[in-house]
Amino acid sequence: MNAYPFYPSRKILVLDGAWDFNFIGDAELEQLDPAEFTFHDVMCVPGAFDCSPAYYCKRGIALYRTDFTLEQNAPDALLKLGGLGLRARFWIDGREIGFTNLPYSGVEFKTGKLTAGKHTLCAALDNRFDPEKMKLFLPYYDFYAFGGFYRGVTLHLLPEGCCIDCVQIRTTDYRTGKVNLRFLFRGDVPKTLAVQLKFDTENAFRSETLTIQAHSASLELAVPDFKLWSTETPDLHTLEVRTKNDHIVESFGIREVKAEKRQILLNGKPVFLKGFNRHESHPEFGPATPEQVMIEDLQNLKALNCNFIRGCHYPQDQRFLDLCDRMGFLVWEESLGWGNTKEQMADPEFIALQEKQTRLMVRNSVNHPSVIIWAFLNEFESGTQEGQTLCRKLVAAIRKEDDSRLVTFACSHVWNDICTALTDIVAYNTYPGWISADAAEEPPSYIRGNRDKIIERFRTYNPPDKPIMVSEMGCCGLYGSHDRAAAQWSEEFQAEYLAEVIRQVFASPDLCGLAIWQFNDAKSYLRKGSNIRCKPLAQNLAGVFDQYRRPKLAAETVKKLFAEKR
Numbered sequence: 324m325n326a327y328p329f330y331p332s333r334k335i336l337v338l339d340g341a342w343d344f345n346f347i348g349d350a351e352l353e354q355l356d357p358a359e360f361t362f363h364d365v366m367c368v369p370g371a372f373d374c375s376p377a378y379y380c381k382r383g384i385a386l387y388r389t390d391f392t393l394e395q396n397a398p399d400a401l402l403k404l405g406g407l408g409l410r411a412r413f414w415i416d417g418r419e420i421g422f423t424n425l426p427y428s429g430v431e432f433k434t435g436k437l438t439a440g441k442h443t444l445c446a447a448l449d450n451r452f453d454p455e456k457m458k459l460f461l462p463y464y465d466f467y468a469f470g471g472f473y474r475g476v477t478l479h480l481l482p483e484g485c486c487i488d489c490v491q492i493r494t495t496d497y498r499t500g501k502v503n504l505r506f507l508f509r510g511d512v513p514k515t516l517a518v519q520l521k522f523d524t525e526n527a528f529r530s531e532t533l534t535i536q537a538h539s540a541s542l543e544l545a546v547p548d549f550k551l552w553s554t555e556t557p558d559l560h561t562l563e564v565r566t567k568n569d570h571i572v573e574s575f576g577i578r579e580v581k582a583e584k585r586q587i588l589l590n591g592k593p594v595f596l597k598g599f600n601r602h603e604s605h606p607e608f609g610p611a612t613p614e615q616v617m618i619e620d621l622q623n624l625k626a627l628n629c630n631f632i633r634g635c636h637y638p639q640d641q642r643f644l645d646l647c648d649r650m651g652f653l654v655w656e657e658s659l660g661w662g663n664t665k666e667q668m669a670d671p672e673f674i675a676l677q678e679k680q681t682r683l684m685v686r687n688s689v690n691h692p693s694v695i696i697w698a699f700l701n702e703f704e705s706g707t708q709e710g711q712t713l714c715r716k717l718v719a720a721i722r723k724e725d726d727s728r729l730v731t732f733a734c735s736h737v738w739n740d741i742c743t744a745l746t747d748i749v750a751y752n753t754y755p756g757w758i759s760a761d762a763a764e765e766p767p768s769y770i771r772g773n774r775d776k777i778i779e780r781f782r783t784y785n786p787p788d789k790p791i792m793v794s795e796m797g798c799c800g801l802y803g804s805h806d807r808a809a810a811q812w813s814e815e816f817q818a819e820y821l822a823e824v825i826r827q828v829f830a831s832p833d834l835c836g837l838a839i840w841q842f843n844d845a846k847s848y849l850r851k852g853s854n855i856r857c858k859p860l861a862q863n864l865a866g867v868f869d870q871y872r873r874p875k876l877a878a879e880t881v882k883k884l885f886a887e888k889r
Contacts, residue, residue, distance in 0.1 A: 324614045326641035327690070328489060332570035336391050336478040338444065341365045346372065348383035352456075357414045357445045360386050369405070371471040371609030373450065380849060385470060387446040393439050397480040399510070400434040405474025405640065407448060408610070409457050414445045425680045426460050427473065427610075427637035427659055429687045434478075448472075458673045459680065464661040465854070465863060466602055466636065467846040469609040474640055482568040486510045488538075490564055491689050492575040493727045497590050500549030500577055504542045504562070512538050519565040522546050528565065551590055552576025552692040554630045557651035559692070576648060576692025582729055582747045582790050587835050589653070589695070596653060596836025597885050598631030599624065599867075600795060603640065604845035606870045617643050619872060621650050624842065627867075627878060628885035633733075633794060633838040636661050636701045638684040647693035654691070655794075655838070657698035657732070658684050658717075665709040674713055678720050685724040696729045697721045702752060703732070706739030714742040733794040737777050749781045752795035752840075757820070758854075766798070766811075767823040778833045792836035796824050799857065800877060802844070802869035812864075814876040821867070821877045825884040839881065844870040 344366035364377070372378045372385050402413065402420060410424045413432060421432030450470025452462045460468050488507040495501045508516070512535055519528035525547065533540035550558035562573045578590055586593040601620065603610045617640070624632065632647065633655040647654050658681040667673050681699050688694050699717045704710045714732065721730050729747040734740050743749045755773035756766030781791055800817025809815035821839060828837045844866035847858045857863075862870065867877040 324642055324645075326645050327572070327574040329572040330479065330487075330570060331572065333482070334397075334480040336480075338389055338391060338476040338478060339368050340389070342368050343388040344372070345386045346378050346381060346383065347386060348381070350384045352384060352410060352412060352447055352449045355384070355412065355447050357417050360388065360445060362386065362388055366471070368476055369472040369474050369611040371408075371469040371473065371611050372448075373470045374607060374609040374611075382451045382470070383449070385448045385450075387448065387472075388443060390441055390443050391478065392441045393437055393480070395439045397437040398483050399481045400437055401431045401479040401481060402434055402444075403429070403431045403477045403479060404472070405429050405476070406610075406638065407472050407474075408450055408469050409460050410449045412447050416442055417445075424457060424459070425659075425676070425683065426468070428680050428683050429474070429638065429641065430683070437480075444478075458667070458670065459659050459676055461661075461667075464636075465847050465858075466604070466661075467609070467849075467861075469611075471609070471611065473603070473610040474642075481510065484511050484568045485513060485516060485566060487564060487566060487569045487571045489686075490562060490571060490573050491686075491725075492562060492573060493689075493725070494577050494579055495543060497551060497577055497579040500546040501543060502546055502575070502577065504544065506533060506535075506540045506542070506564070508535065508538045508540075516540070516566060521563050523548075523560055528563075546577060549577050552578040552648075553590060554594070554651040554653060557649060557692075559648060573690055574645070574648065575690045578692050580695040580728060584788050585790050585833065585835060587695075587729070587748070587790055594630070594653070595888060596631040596792060596838070597888060598629040598633065598653075598837070599839050599842035600633045600635045601842040602635060602845040603637075603643070604843070604870070606846070609846075612640075614642060614646075616872075617646055620842065621646055621652065623868065623872065623874075623878075624652070625650065627882045631655070631836065631838060632842075633657075635841075638680070638687065641687065644688055644691040644693060648691050652693050653695050654693045655696040655698055655731075656684060656688055656694050657701060660700035660703060662735075663700055663703040663710075665704050665707040668703065668707070668709040668713045674716065677713065677717060681717055682720055682724055685721055689725050694728065696731060696748070697725070698730070698732050698750075701733045702735040704736060705732070705734050705742035706736045707741075711742050711745075714745055718745050737780055743781060744785055747789075748835075749785055749789055749791040750794035751777055751781070751791070753777060753793070754796060754798065754840075757798040758857075767820050770796075770823050770827045774827050774831060774834075778831065782833075790835040791833055792838070793828055793834060794838050795840040796828075796837070797821060797840035797865045799864040800867075800875050801859070801864055802873060802875055817865075817867075818876040818880040822880050822884060825881065829884070829888050839867070841865050843868045843872060846870070
């Protein structure tokens with residue numbers, strides 16, 4: 324399954340498959356010479372090498388190699404990477420073409436001219452933690468840092484002259500079907516450009532002449548015979564654009580999302596967000612989950628009467644977002660971060676990397692109607708001046724890239740937060756009676772009081788009509804563990820706790836949504852880390868499905884209670 328956009332006239336090489344492989348462990352990524360590489364094994368791309376038996380949980384440098392053949396010369400090409408971990412360098416025929424230190428981000432590198440014939444692509448991936456070289460993924464993050472190619476690898480042979488990078492499509496009036504088209508070009512870009520375009524299955528292309536400034540041009544048009552995108556009817560449209568040299572097909576949906584009167588509005592109608600946090604994680608595949616797993620996850624979420632997914636805590640796979648578009652899910656997408664401190668947020672390099680990956684996320688996902696919320700820096704120290712400065716910077720960066728969606732972050736520093744005033748929605752994470760293990764009362768009894776105190780706190784320094792939602796609440800349950808008294812860690816306890824969470828959230832007129840923590844169990848700390856005692860067998864066991872997607876009792880509880888909320 325290929326993700327949009329499509330480029331029908333381009334020669335595109337899909338480089339996924341079995342690559343030559345060698346795990347060399349400790350070495351300096353910056354000092355590697357591909358002329359000295361040797362290979363003794365094979366590895367699947369995409370795939371996490373540290374999920375495979377021979378290299379299970381190993382950290383270090385892994386070398387990859389594959390060959391490809393061109394039938395004719397290519398004046399230039401783009402190597403497109405859907406996402407990887409954690410850092411990487413790339414060479415074609417021994418010549419370096421790129422470096423990335425943005426885990427999970429979709430990135431691309433220009434290759435320069437390629438001649439007809441056989442070529443060799445080499446990569447060195449490093450999944451080690453390093454406070455100086457890997458600032459975006461730190462050892463204490465409560466999810467596992469895998470090594471390898473999380474998503475696919477393609478090589479786009481670019482035409483000579485002007486190329487179409489993408490067309491960003493935003494709804495300007497959902498009542499009339501008007502959309503704004505922003506064309507982005509690369510290469511030898513003229514001042515004016517003739518384009519042909521059509522929506523959906525129109526019989527004929529219409530001609531337009533674009534005036535281009537800074538490699539960009541805009542156009543506003545009405546989509547003929549348009550249909551609205553919604554959770555009930557996720558109707559999608561396509562836009563096809565041709566130039567003399569290039570050809571692109573983009574998918575999009577017509578819809579509007581707003582925050583008003585303590586509610587989230589989709590196409591002018593209130594929508595209550597009911598769903599889960601979901602990690603891209605599987606015991607066999609790590610974050611390189613195949614489409615079958617993605618589809619089954621979405622089918623399970625539909626069966627639980629969900630309409631919402633928080634993609635935690637990193638940019639999402641474009642294939643997954645395409646599926647969410649088609650199946651009518653609302654999505655919160657966020658850039659990589661977890662519990663970041665004021666010291667980190669004062670680091671100029673960390674700040675620059677956060678802005679870079681966040682802008683990339685928005686650019687890569689802007690045409691997905693399912694994505695209604697942009698977010699960043701899960702549970703950062705939002706009660707600090709350093710946090711406020713970075714939060715303001717990221718909010719501004721997102722709005723400059725795309726001002727058609729809501730912006731927020733998941734706040735866990737409720738009592739000293741000074742940052743939620745900068746966002747469109749207040750979203751908070753809380754685990755009353757669960758995280759605080761010394762609780763004297765029954766854990767579910769803390770949920771209502773905790774809810775009311777937090778809402779009161781946020782209302783004191785946010786506009787009175789700003790929506791508030793719960794972005795994380797839940798507890799753990801060990802799959803297959805049962806107890807007649809519903810002891811903690813049993814499936815019965817988890818089901819009881821989540822039932823109270825849902826009832827109390829649904830009962831509050833101040834709350835507009837709930838993302839339960841979490842959909843499926845996911846790998847976390849291995850042998851050390853904060854709250855390691857809450858991570859048996861290196862798992863975050865708060866899923867209502869286990870890591871293999873076997874349902875726990877809580878799944879049926881959620882299904883029943885979510886069905887009662889419209």
